[in-house]
Amino acid sequence: MTDDARAATGTTRVKRGLADMLKGGVIMDVVTPEQARVAEEAGAVAVMALERVPADIRRDGGVARMSDPEMIEGIKAAVSIPVMAKARIGHFVEAQVLESLDVDYIDESEVLTPADEAHHIDKWGFTVPFVCGATNLGEALRRISEGAAMIRSKGEAGTGNVVEATRHMRSITGEVRRLATLDEAGLYAAAKEHAAPIDLVREVAELGRLPVVLFTAGGIATPADAAMMMQLGADGVFVGSGIFKSGDPALRARAIVEATTHFADPAVVARVSRGLGEAMVGIGMDQLAPSERYASRGW
Amino acid sequence: MTRLPGAPLVPPRRAVGARGPGTSPVLPADAPRIGVLALQGDVLEHARALADAGAEAVPVRDAAALATVDGLVLPGGESTTISRLLGLGGLLAPLRDRIASGLPVLGTCAGLILLSDELTAPDADLPRPGGLAIRTRRNAYGRQVDSFDTRVEVAGVDDGPVDAAFIRAPVVDAVLDPTAVEVLAEVDGAPVAVRQGDRIGLTFHPEVAGDHRVHALLVAAVRAAARQ
Numbered sequence: 001m002t003d004d005a006r007a008a009t010g011t012t013r014v015k016r017g018l019a020d021m022l023k024g025g026v027i028m029d030v031v032t033p034e035q036a037r038v039a040e041e042a043g044a045v046a047v048m049a050l051e052r053v054p055a056d057i058r059r060d061g062g063v064a065r066m067s068d069p070e071m072i073e074g075i076k077a078a079v080s081i082p083v084m085a086k087a088r089i090g091h092f093v094e095a096q097v098l099e100s101l102d103v104d105y106i107d108e109s110e111v112l113t114p115a116d117e118a119h120h121i122d123k124w125g126f127t128v129p130f131v132c133g134a135t136n137l138g139e140a141l142r143r144i145s146e147g148a149a150m151i152r153s154k155g156e157a158g159t160g161n162v163v164e165a166t167r168h169m170r171s172i173t174g175e176v177r178r179l180a181t182l183d184e185a186g187l188y189a190a191a192k193e194h195a196a197p198i199d200l201v202r203e204v205a206e207l208g209r210l211p212v213v214l215f216t217a218g219g220i221a222t223p224a225d226a227a228m229m230m231q232l233g234a235d236g237v238f239v240g241s242g243i244f245k246s247g248d249p250a251l252r253a254r255a256i257v258e259a260t261t262h263f264a265d266p267a268v269v270a271r272v273s274r275g276l277g278e279a280m281v282g283i284g285m286d287q288l289a290p291s292e293r294y295a296s297r298g299w
Numbered sequence: 300m301t302r303l304p305g306a307p308l309v310p311p312r313r314a315v316g317a318r319g320p321g322t323s324p325v326l327p328a329d330a331p332r333i334g335v336l337a338l339q340g341d342v343l344e345h346a347r348a349l350a351d352a353g354a355e356a357v358p359v360r361d362a363a364a365l366a367t368v369d370g371l372v373l374p375g376g377e378s379t380t381i382s383r384l385l386g387l388g389g390l391l392a393p394l395r396d397r398i399a400s401g402l403p404v405l406g407t408c409a410g411l412i413l414l415s416d417e418l419t420a421p422d423a424d425l426p427r428p429g430g431l432a433i434r435t436r437r438n439a440y441g442r443q444v445d446s447f448d449t450r451v452e453v454a455g456v457d458d459g460p461v462d463a464a465f466i467r468a469p470v471v472d473a474v475l476d477p478t479a480v481e482v483l484a485e486v487d488g489a490p491v492a493v494r495q496g497d498r499i500g501l502t503f504h505p506e507v508a509g510d511h512r513v514h515a516l517l518v519a520a521v522r523a524a525a526r527q
Binding site: 005006013022042046102103128129173230236262 | 443
């Protein structure tokens with residue numbers, strides 16, 4: 001082979017392709033190298049390195065930012081699976097910093113305090129791939145149009161309550177199904193309705209799914225939560241506070257991994273749900289003021 | 300059948316990959332039944348590639364399903380995760396036995412890692428079936444920013460180079476038994492495609508690009524094994 005056999009880095013295919021390799025897997029929030037090792041040992045496909053899990057960000061208040069590079073590097077050194085890290089919405093310099101740290105994926109995340117109230121990061125210019133949150137199809141397609149190589153439904157992070165994750169998965173998958181029924185004129189109207197580019201709207205209608213991998217996030221706390229999201233059409237699961245805010249993180253992490261793989265087999269979900277100890281306490285949506293809802297961040 | 304992660308939510312109007320619009324390939328009546336280990340990873344892409352290569356693709360999540368197939372693909376994914384799930388699901392020993400007794404297999408990336416007889420430290424003890432007399436190093440090209448696309452000439456594959464995505468790809472550091480293992484392709488002087496009898500291993504992903512010609516080698520091996 002020629003010397004430049006490895007020159008084509010950062011292509012759409014390798015960006016979306018890494019997400020393809022994560023399918024059927026669980027990505028876990030970790031705040032220390034020890035937690036990262038627990039996650040890897042439990043079978044996580046990747047870890048999300050951050051300073052505070054969403055439940056603690058919620059509790060502490062204030063501005064939540066990109067994590068300390070030293071902390072991210074400590075986690076990178078601790079595990080062999082991909083390491084993701086979060087940048088604030090629109091904070092393209094945090095993203096540049098994370099890319100220079102060689103993280104494997106950047107999450108432009110509503111869990112952190114937004115840095116820009118009109119713009120998301122232009123993600124096409126980066127070699128590292130991005131995952132972004134979405135509450136509905138239009139939001140997902142706007143993020144893809146900006147270069148996101150993977151989408152996760154937002155849910156409501158740090159609540160341990162799956163209800164918003166359910167709402168967002170049903171919204172996205174329902175809208176995908178509806179697009180597939182439309183004729184060409186209907187697709188133009190749908191593009192306007194979803195405030196999304198017509199080319200992506202047409203692609204979704206033709207594929208019968210998003211053109212990138214769709215994970216779920218925000219409130220998954222039990223093996224049954226994970227399996228339900230998979231049955232609703234998720235390609236994989238992010239678990240944030242749900243694992244390391246529970247009584248026995250290693251056991252729960254392993255159980256959620258198994259339930260995600262065998263999501264259509266209730267006997268497996270039942271077996272792994274036994275004796276897990278306490279789940280995180282959780283928050284009802286009626287306890288959250290609109291301003292405390294992270295899912296409304298993003299435009 | 301359970302929806303595979305990544306599968307369409309509704310039947311697509313246009314198919315992904317090499318096929319014509321909206322169609323599934325019509326399989327021959329004697330299509331071999333080939334499994335895709337469906338614990339985690341790009342199972343769907345492999346199932347499509349197998350169908351395009353004229354095989355009936357079956358997801359394999361447990362020993363009962365493994366017993367019904369005449370060949371197996373170990374897909375891309377996270378090798379540590381798949382290894383863990385093989386152990387939890389009681390699949391590791393049956394898989395090792397079937398490969399040892401001649402089941403034709405194809406492993407890509409994580410799948411190649413699981414088929415490697417030796418792994419470079421610190422992964423030497425990763426539980427796996429093995430079957431290819433090679434020593435493999437995980438994530439050998441670096442991190443995701445070093446992942447790359449290229450085209451690779453593979454011995455035995457006609458009609459030009461194979462479209463290849465190298466995603467956090469491993470490298471074959473050594474061929475442990477040069478008489479048994481044939482190197483089918485190299486990139487930068489390292490083997491990226493190897494074959495030992497009916498066992499084929501790739502460090503890259505042709506299936507992500509919808510290229511099914513290496514899968515056709517597996518299908519041919521399964522057909523040949525069935526004739527014996």
